[in-house]
Amino acid sequence: MLALAAGAVARPGVALAAKPRWPVPPQPARVPTIVGKFGHQRNDDYAWMRPKDWHAVLRDPATLDAPIAAAVKAENDYTDAMLAPSKPLQAALLARTHAVEAGAAAPIEVEDGDYLYYQRQPAGSQYPVFARRPVGGGAEQVLLDVGAEAAGKPFFALHWGGTFHSPDQKLFGWSQDLTGSGIFGIRVRDIATGKMVVTDIDESHGSFAFDAGGRYLFWVGRDGNGHPNSVWRRDMQSGKDVQIHAESDPAFFIELKTTASGGFVVIRMANSAQTEAWLVPASDPTAKPVLVEKRAPDLRYDVDHWNDRLVILTDVDGAIDMKIMTAPVATPGRAHWQEWVPHEAGRFIAAIHPFRDVMVREEWRDALPRLVMMGKDGTERQVAFDEPAYALSVPHGQGWGASALSFIYQSPRLAPRPYRLTLKDGASAPAKPAVANPAYDPGKYDLERIEAQTDDGVRVPITILRRKGMPKDGKAPLFLYGYGSYGATVDAAFEAGKIALVDQGWTYAIAHVRGGAERGNDWWRSVLKTGKKKSFTDFIACAEHLIAGGYAAKGRIVAHGYSAGGLLMGAVYTMRPDLWAGVIAQVPFVDPLNTMDYFESHPLGLTALPIWGDPRVPAEYAYIASYSPYDQLKPAAYPALLATGSVADERVAFYEPLKFAVRARALTTAGNPVMARIATTGGHMGASGASAALAQEALFHAFAIWAAERKWGAVPQR
Numbered sequence: 001m002l003a004l005a006a007g008a009v010a011r012p013g014v015a016l017a018a019k020p021r022w023p024v025p026p027q028p029a030r031v032p033t034i035v036g037k038f039g040h041q042r043n044d045d046y047a048w049m050r051p052k053d054w055h056a057v058l059r060d061p062a063t064l065d066a067p068i069a070a071a072v073k074a075e076n077d078y079t080d081a082m083l084a085p086s087k088p089l090q091a092a093l094l095a096r097t098h099a100v101e102a103g104a105a106a107p108i109e110v111e112d113g114d115y116l117y118y119q120r121q122p123a124g125s126q127y128p129v130f131a132r133r134p135v136g137g138g139a140e141q142v143l144l145d146v147g148a149e150a151a152g153k154p155f156f157a158l159h160w161g162g163t164f165h166s167p168d169q170k171l172f173g174w175s176q177d178l179t180g181s182g183i184f185g186i187r188v189r190d191i192a193t194g195k196m197v198v199t200d201i202d203e204s205h206g207s208f209a210f211d212a213g214g215r216y217l218f219w220v221g222r223d224g225n226g227h228p229n230s231v232w233r234r235d236m237q238s239g240k241d242v243q244i245h246a247e248s249d250p251a252f253f254i255e256l257k258t259t260a261s262g263g264f265v266v267i268r269m270a271n272s273a274q275t276e277a278w279l280v281p282a283s284d285p286t287a288k289p290v291l292v293e294k295r296a297p298d299l300r301y302d303v304d305h306w307n308d309r310l311v312i313l314t315d316v317d318g319a320i321d322m323k324i325m326t327a328p329v330a331t332p333g334r335a336h337w338q339e340w341v342p343h344e345a346g347r348f349i350a351a352i353h354p355f356r357d358v359m360v361r362e363e364w365r366d367a368l369p370r371l372v373m374m375g376k377d378g379t380e381r382q383v384a385f386d387e388p389a390y391a392l393s394v395p396h397g398q399g400w401g402a403s404a405l406s407f408i409y410q411s412p413r414l415a416p417r418p419y420r421l422t423l424k425d426g427a428s429a430p431a432k433p434a435v436a437n438p439a440y441d442p443g444k445y446d447l448e449r450i451e452a453q454t455d456d457g458v459r460v461p462i463t464i465l466r467r468k469g470m471p472k473d474g475k476a477p478l479f480l481y482g483y484g485s486y487g488a489t490v491d492a493a494f495e496a497g498k499i500a501l502v503d504q505g506w507t508y509a510i511a512h513v514r515g516g517a518e519r520g521n522d523w524w525r526s527v528l529k530t531g532k533k534k535s536f537t538d539f540i541a542c543a544e545h546l547i548a549g550g551y552a553a554k555g556r557i558v559a560h561g562y563s564a565g566g567l568l569m570g571a572v573y574t575m576r577p578d579l580w581a582g583v584i585a586q587v588p589f590v591d592p593l594n595t596m597d598y599f600e601s602h603p604l605g606l607t608a609l610p611i612w613g614d615p616r617v618p619a620e621y622a623y624i625a626s627y628s629p630y631d632q633l634k635p636a637a638y639p640a641l642l643a644t645g646s647v648a649d650e651r652v653a654f655y656e657p658l659k660f661a662v663r664a665r666a667l668t669t670a671g672n673p674v675m676a677r678i679a680t681t682g683g684h685m686g687a688s689g690a691s692a693a694l695a696q697e698a699l700f701h702a703f704a705i706w707a708a709e710r711k712w713g714a715v716p717q718r
Contacts, residue, residue, distance in 0.1 A: 022715045023081050025674070026074035028662050037597045038616045042631070044594065046662055049655040055225065055601070058181040061647040061680055068655070072678045075658065079642070079675040082712070086702040094698040096500035099439040106432065108418040110406050112399030113169055122147070126689030127156070130163055130172070143172040143191060148253040150555075154681050155180050155648075156688050159206035161255075162396060166210040167262045167282065171197060173217070175206040180648035180683020182206075182226060184602065186219055188236065197236050201670040205550040209256040211285035218244075218265055218280070220254045226603030226650055228254040231267050233285065244289060245278070251606035252295075258282060259305035260354040261400050266303060272528070273610040275300045279332065292332040303330070306354035307376060311521065312337060313352055319343035321520040324352065324361070348520035353394060353405060358423045358443075360405050362394060364489070367461040367518040369450075370448070371407070371464045373426050383427040387411040387455040389449045389463040391491035406431065410494040412465040412508070413445040444468050445502065449492075452511075452538075452545030460538045461512040461519075463492045464551065465502055472550030478507045478557045479701070480543060484515030484535035485564035485612065504705060507551050513538035513568070529613040530623045543579050555639075558704035560584040563652055563684065566643075567592065567651070570629025570660060573638065582640035582672075582707030584700050587649060587684055591630040591656040593621075600713070603650045630656070633663050637670035640707040642700070646679040646686070653680050671714030672707070 030045040033445035049068055051057045057064050064072070082575060109116040115132040124128055133139065144163060152154035159175035166173070172191050175184040184206035188198035198217060203222040205228040213238060223234075231245035231254060243265060246252060249504035252269040259266060267278040267289060276295035281287050292303050292310070301314035310332050312325040324341035327333070341349070341361070348364040359374045371383040371393045385392075390411040398405060404420040418431040446468050451459040470476060479501060483490050490510050498508045512518045513536040515527045527534045539559070546552045557580050561569040566588020574584045589595070596615045599605030613620030641664055643657035661676035668674060679687060686696055706712060 002488075012676070014539075018352065020716065022673070022712065023078060024716050025078050025665055025718070026071070026662075027718060028071050028074075030666075035597065038621065039618075040615070040621055040625075042593070045312075047594070049659050049662075050594070050653070051655075054394075054653060058226075058648055058650050059179070059183070061179070064647060071662075072654070072658065072680070074112070075661070075676040076678060079677045082675055082715075083699065083703065084336040085711075086699075086706055089705060090695070090698045090702045093497070093500045093504075093701050094694060096292065096503060097496045097694055097698065100499045101496035102437055102439060106416070106418055106435065108395060108406055108408055109431065110395055110397050110399075111402040111404065112397055113401070115169060117143075117165065117397055121690065126150075126691055132165075141191065144174060144189070144631050148690065151174065153178055155683070157683065157685060159184055160696065161207055164208070164210065164397065165191070166214040166215045167212050167258065169315065170214050171210060173198070173208060173210070175204065175208065177206075177683065178449070179680070180646060180685075180688075182683065183222070183649040186217070188217060198234065200239075201234070205254065205380075207254065207256045209258050211280075212262055212264065212282035213285075215577075216285040218256050218267075218285075220256060222308040223250070225250070225601045228252070231256070242355070244280075249606070250600075251609060252276075253607060259303075260398070261305045261356075264307045267679065268301070268302065269295065271607050271610055273298060273300070275302070277301065277303050278305070291334065292327075293334045299334075302352075303332075304352060306352050306359055311340075311352060311354060311359070313349060315521060320522050320525075321345060321347055322349040324349065344550045346520065348517060350517070351394070353398060355398070355405070355423055356401050360394075360421065360423075362392070364518060364520065367512055369489075371405075371421060371428075373421065373423070383421060383428045385409065387414065387492075388447055389492035390414070391493040393491075403641050411447060412463065412492055412494060413442045415440075415448050415494050415496075440499065445499070446470070450545075450549070452542045454534075454538055455540045456534075458514070458534075458538070460514070460542055462542050462546065463510040463512070463545075465498065465508045465552075467502055467505070470505075474547070474550050474556075476551040476552065477704070478504055478505045478509060478543075478546060478552035479704055480511055480539075480546070480552075480557055481507050481560050481565075482511040482513050482535075482540070482542075482568050483561060483563075483565035484513040484527070484541045484568050485524070486515075487517040489516045489518050492537075495697075497694060497701065500698075501701045501704070504701075506704075507546075508540070509546060510550070511539050511542035513542070514562075515568075528611060529620055532612070532623070533571075535568055535625055536575060536627065539568055539572055540576050540579065543576075554579055556581055556708050558582040558584065558702065558707055560586065560704075561588065564589055566590060566652070566657070567629065571627055571632075573641065573664075574632040574634075577636050580639040581710075582642070582704060585641065585643040585657060586700075587645055587652045588643060588657050588660070589652050590643075590660040591628070592624050593628045593631055595653065595656065596624065607631050630660050630663065633660070633667050635669055638664055638668040638672065638674065639670070640672040640703070640712070641674045642703050643676045644678070644696075645676070646682045646684065648682065649684045650683040665717055668717060671712075671717070673712050673715050674717070 033047040062198040107118040119128040130144040163174040186201040208219040217234040223229040227250035265280040274295040277292040278289035323343040325337040351362040353360040410416040448464040566585040569585040570590035645654035645657040665674035
């Protein structure tokens with residue numbers, strides 16, 4: 001054998017095969033399996049990638065079945081190898097992101113009583129510090145040092161609802177997730193002494209509220225499948241819990257809040273189609289909850305308290321874009337609702353913020369947000385903003401007697417800046433002078449808002465960020481983001497990482513597709529159940545409109561979507577693979593048929609039926625099947641793919657992106673890399689800590705650049 005090998009080397013005219021530049025990707029076993037429930041059956045070669053006990057894995061990712069863990073490791077190793085050459089580019093993007101971000105995160109201060117509450121990011125820390133200081137000046141009091149709480153833990157995240165202080169301002173509470181699985185522990189601390197008051201609520205759904213006197217804590221429990229199923233009242237002096245509500249329908253989320261006046265604790269059950277709210281007097285926390293209005297089909301409402309009356313934001317009687325009603329506290333039911341701010345088509349009222357003498361409402365017109373200040377006498381004053389596309393955010397915890405509404409104003413080229421809307425005269429101005437950043441000049445960037453027309457005549461807004469003076473000649477690569485679900489608007493917000501990408505010569509755009517609420521409630525209700533494909537065709541229409549306008553070229557676009565926006569990515573990946581250089585499907589909901597087969601035990605399953613459809617209904621099952629990205633994969637020349645997930649993600653199971661990437665790779669006829677990266681720590685939002693999110697974004701952008709420039713060339717697929 002040695003002689004033969006030597007002869008082969010010496011023989012003239014015969015060259016040895018060069019070492020392949022790229023590794024051969026993993027080839028997971030194909031195990032044809034018949035799956036399906038509710039009278040439907042189909043074959044799934046990779047059904048074995050779903051753990052036998054997924055809920056056990058959510059609680060402890062280390063219990064993941066060995067064959068699945070091996071498949072995850074193989075995919076991660078392959079993805080790391082394929083992305084390794086882009087590490088210098090990732091580092092450069094990240095460095096530019098940090099430079100742009102410097103000084104951009106000015107803290108917003110929220111006035112409540114004698115204090116200003118805020119959070120700040122300590123230099124060098126991955127986590128914020130929550131603090132307060134007296135309105136009249138004085139020393140800072142640290143309420144929660146998240147970095148100290150997270151120290152030594154592989155994962156730490158606060159609940160998306162935020163932190164809260166008690167109405168008497170003596171207690172500070174938060175909900176913490178230590179695995180990423182959405183199982184929250186509630187913690188309460190005495191501010192003056194630093195002593196922990198609540199340390200043993202470890203199996204909650206996360207939402208909580210305090211009574212007026214700071215003795216009772218209301219919190220939401222969960223069942224073994226992760227559904228919110230109960231409301232409890234904890235006596236923080238005795239440690240005793242009393243159940244005050246048992247939710248029999250797991251299709252409903254449960255939210256707890258305190259009205260702006262501090263007068264009531266609100267227990268609100270809601271899904272996308274119905275709402276039911278109950279009130280507990282905050283000054284009489286052991287009183288029996290009082291029903292506002294019983295849940296009913298197509299009745300959605302939220303309730304607050306102002307001027308000795310209840311204020312109700314609702315879509316009742318066909319008010320698709322919402323109207324504001326009032327009702328007596330003693331008789332809160334629908335029969336007693338009186339119209340205050342009438343419905344106006346095209347004006348979507350998103351939220352209300354009552355103060356002692358004034359109410360401020362958030363609303364959307366022409367796919368842009370605005371603030372309107374309302375007096376008790378019915379007078380109104382609007383707050384104007386200059387950018388062609390921008391974002392507003394109003395933090396919770398604004399004091400009933402505050403002198404101003406605090407909010408943040410930003411745009412894709414303007415860093416977030418705290419503003420104050422003075423409630424006495426309606427004047428709006430920055431809360432503090434702007435801090436100059438020598439590394440970043442917003443004047444060097446152009447921001448546009450244009451519209452794409454769909455085949456059914458709808459005009460879809462597109463927000464565009466580019467370097468000033470760039471020609472519209474189709475040569476610049478395009479990074480196109482979309483979401484389109486749950487009525488969640490995609491804000492035209494500032495992202496330092498996107499500036500770093502645009503500095504590389506890219507155009508960044510947001511396709512505000514149907515499924516969000518940028519144009520009101522009908523903008524997202526029209527895509528429920530058997531209308532979902534509108535989100536996908538809207539995104540494609542936006543891409544084609546940008547190509548026609550010279551903003552991009554076919555095959556030079558990288559699309560990105562997150563979670564339900566990952567469903568959008570999977571759909572456009574299978575529907576129009578020719579449009580994209582690459583697709584980033586971040587924790588994507590790409591296997592809806594298999595997930596909906598288990599809707600009864602999925603943490604979001606029953607709440608999702610009004611969104612995606614009921615698989616028990618043949619027509620709705622057939623519609624899901626007609627777009628399900630995993631099931632729609634077929635032999636085709638697919639673009640580069642980066643699909644991400646997390647083993648502990650309770651919202652989108654990790655095996656969805658894993659299976660999708662594996663199947664796409666087995667079927668693609670092109671030589672573009674198809675990759676999956678499945679995190680073994682972290683959850684739906686990714687790894688914890690500020691740097692992890694920025695590093696992931698730099699990786700996404702490096703992938704985009706490599707995909708658009710075809711830096712991989714042709715890679716082996718099998």
